[in-house]
Amino acid sequence: MRYVINRFGFFVLSLWAAITINFILPRLMPGNPADAMFAKFQGQLTPAAIDAMKKAYGIGQSNLWQQYMDYLHGLFTFNWGLSFMQYPTPVSDIIKSSVPWTLGLVGISTLISVFLGTTLGVYISWKRKGLLDNTLPIVSMIFQAMPYFWMALLFVFIFGFKLEWFPLSHGYDPSLTPGWNGSFLYSMLSHAFLPGLTLLLGSLSGWIVGMRNNMINTLGEDYVTFAEAKGVRTSRLMFSYAARNAILPQLTSFAIAIGNVVSGSILTEQVFSYPGIGNQLTSAVTSQDFPMIQASFLLIAISVLVANLIVDLLYSRLDPRIRTGGLSHEG
């Protein structure tokens, strides 16, 4: 229980740090959106118009502390400001419409990758020196070694452009209206297939090889031999004795991977013009859309922190040594 409280305390503290840094960072960047807008219109705007724009955006009106307080207040009331680029759409609306796409695409392909890779890792370490064990790590590593935007472009070219098996871009067929019906879901899935496959192939190897190596180490442990000697059935030996211990280091990588779900797909979303948060973030950065940048970064920070918290708590469920802080009661 102390462990859980501890973790929560750490979570709250790092959350505050992330929120604050998120507030300071964009303000350290040179320039402001009004100037950027002015430059964009190449002198067609009068200084009075710029002043008006600054007022509307709330730039340079109040001191930093006041801005910080407003920012905090806005955060907790989900009033994250209006996007500069898509004025006057609220940032929270843009996020609401883009995040589900990213979560769906990257989240699901990450989960598939973790599950598939870990299972394959367990299997090939069990059948060590078999055909799969000799080929799978190398083949999957070749895919992971490719820059994944390049692999994505290749897939678009081959399967989308040449063979026309899959659509080239976007999240769904724009001629359909979004809804829970068969044709829309089908369109969504066929659009997600190529980017999902790219993400899967780009990360699968790490899970396979990681789990395989952990398993081989664990299989050499005395408690596995002892359990084998005492007659434990193969399936229980494989999962409760070997894999149960070998999976612990995988969890750490899993935490990092979940944290990257929101941010890690920027290139893939660019290549496939996927309507996710990665795409929105790129355009927000190039146009100094402060509220949008802040909201996206905050979202990334929160997702990393939440993922870490979940994995920390999961760890304590799976490894009893964590719960007591690693101290043993000698004597």
Place this chain on the structure above:
Amino acid sequence: MEDRQPVLELQNVSVGYDSPAGMVQAVNDVSLKIYENTIVGLIGESGSGKSTLGNAIMHLLKNNAVLTSGTIKVMGRDVYSLTKNELRQFRWSQMAMVFQSAMNALNPVLTVEDQIVDVFLSHDKRMSKQAAKKRARELLEIVSIDPAHLKSYPHELSGGMRQRVVIAIAIALDPKLVIMDEPTTALDVVVQRSILDKIKEIQKIKKFAILFISHDFSLVSELASKVAIMYAGRFIEVTDSQSLMASKAHHPYTEGLIRAIPHLTADEVTIEGIPGNPPNLVELPTGCAYHPRCRYANDLCKRVRPEIRHVENRDIECHLYETVQK
């Protein structure tokens, strides 16, 4: 006495490690019988093949080790003729083993109870979980551990307690033979003593046979009734432990081991070691493997490997046994 069925019967057993340098014989042509209700010690230096032999009996050879010749029978059944599933059932119900590194023999993420219950449930499908838990509790009581520790994880127990849990697991199914591979090596002397007493106490009640593997000469000679001394993969002497009190009438290696024991009652403490190092198993010395270190060695020892001879209730592998005995 000889018409009884031995619990363990080794017949000309050889175990080799398949290495790039060729087959390395870790155990070389050893034979031994152990009857019920006896404790037999197996003594040897590191690398003499004692643990390899223990694992071979359990059919648990790993790291390219293979039984190259001979038969191993436990309760009259050839361990190497069993199918995989028969072997899984046979192990632990007939023969069990306490591992060398018993400290690491427990799974860190399962409770003590789970690990004991696993034994019962793996061997008896019909046994209920409740019954298995009850048995686990009884087992802990036998090894003098508070049953409250059933819900403990291994890291919450001390080394001695962990070792007791491992012993409890080993005797769970009332095996006829328990192999103990250096069960007390990682423990301090006081805990060592209490574990040994516990082993003796349980053995007296359950009457199983023990093959006690150790490099601790005085410990084994006290515990066991019969002792096999292993050198470079061979039993160079098999004798009853009483005879080990005196350094006379033994193999020269045994003699050296006896001399190396400090005697608390002696006025002057003189401890003699055996000069030299254990032989490299890849390039065994010709003739008697012990000859480079033997103080009596002659030409014959260098050329011809001695045969086992049976004298005065002991088996000795030495050319000079008669001549050296004065």
